[in-house]
Amino acid sequence: MKTCDICHEPIGMFNKFRYTDGYICKKCYKKASRNYTETIAAKTLDELKELCSQKGEVEEDFEVTGRIGNYLLVDERNQKICILNNRMTAGQVSDPEFYDVGEIEECRLVCQPVMKLEELEEKVKRRAEGNMNTLKVSVRLKNGKKKEIVLISKPVRIKSYAFRQSFHFANRIADEIHRLMDECAKME
CATH class of the missing domain: 2.10.110 (Cysteine Rich Protein)
Incomplete structure (x- = not known):
């Protein structure tokens, strides 16, 4: 054998x-x-x-129950997330980072140039002209630390397929983290 x-x-x-x-x-x-x-x-x-x-x-007590691209793994049973640190966007290889959902204070989309989420959604829907320099999901922990999931780190056209896909992933990541935060708050 x-x-x-x-x-x-x-x-x-x-x-x-x-x-x-x-x-x-x-x-x-x-x-x-x-x-x-x-x-x-x-x-x-x-x-x-x-x-x-x-x-x-x-992390031995992490059981993958969901995945969003190469960005985020979810463990609903243990109320944890794993940020995968995608080397294509982070620019370097680093270990995945594990967080308890209860540690998360805030999660939001951040883009440069700065604009309201509704305005950006409308531009994506209309395939408007213009560029977006960065797009990331910012996760702030209760201990004051901040973790960013970078989806776009270089300028791209808003009407491009690459930006639309990245925007879709960013929304899915933020929605999933918010859903987990809501579940965690209900259990407390």
Whole structure:
């Protein structure tokens, strides 16, 4: 029987994950893929061992019940969210960040140039001329920290497909976080 190249536990036919030199088990894959947010197919055994040894265990009590693109994972059962830190928009690779929904004080869409959400929605609907420099979802925590989920970091035309898709994702993210916040408030 095959064993995991990292932890040497037995692996079955359907619980093995391929990388450049061989196979690893699901438990090691979870760590090496940063909680299933990155692929490992092009990584070497040394790279995977390094990823598995970093920062200990990834949130063990996080059960993915929902996902919004490559931006947000949701755990409704444990009332948590995971911000995936998409390297395409953040510009760097970083670990996913986990937050209890009860820690969140405010969530809102932020754009540059600044305009009211209703005005921006109307411009998107009409496919109006103009550019948007940034679009992000800002999450403020009760401890004063702020986390931003960046969807657009460079100027794009408002009428472009890229902007409309990003705006759609931003609205879905904000709506989901607000829904979770409302559920959390009802449970208190």
